[in-house]
Amino acid sequence: MLVSVSQRLTQAAQPLCTAYGSGDCTLQVTLDPSRAARASVSGQGRVTITFGMLELLGSEDEVAAVLGHELGGCVAKFSAGREWLQQEINQAAKSNSLATKVA
Known part of the structure; x- marks a missing residue:
């Protein structure tokens, strides 16, 4: 069941991954034998779900x-990281422009 779910989600999420520049959107699912009811994401596309x-x-x-909820968090973090980086680049460019104008 986890393999088929992983394939479904990978196919559904691929347009988002492509749009946000993360490229391949492969979901890797690990089954944790714990009886606690948990799911978590660790890194891009790596999701752990417990037996519980x-x-x-x-x-x-x-x-x-x-x-899908866990994978969505992964895509959102990647997108937010890209936006932060672009803001930093824009800010540095503005600072550089101002420094050039002042000098």
């Missing part, structure tokens, strides 16, 4: 919703 979470979820669609 799978026990709570009633269908493949619910698993997709949880993993």
Whole structure:
């Protein structure tokens, strides 16, 4: 089930990954044997879901919703990082321009 959900989400998220410049949008899912109900993301496209979470979820669609939430956080962080970098570049360019004008 995790393989098919991962493939579904990868296909659905690919346009976002392409649009935000992260390129390949492959979701890597790891199953943690813990009975605690958790899911988390660590790095781009690496999601861990616990056995306990799978026990709570009633269908493949619910698993997709949880993993999609985690993948969405990953895409959002990447996008925010790109926006921050662009702001820094723009600020540096403005500072440089002002320094050139003052000098």
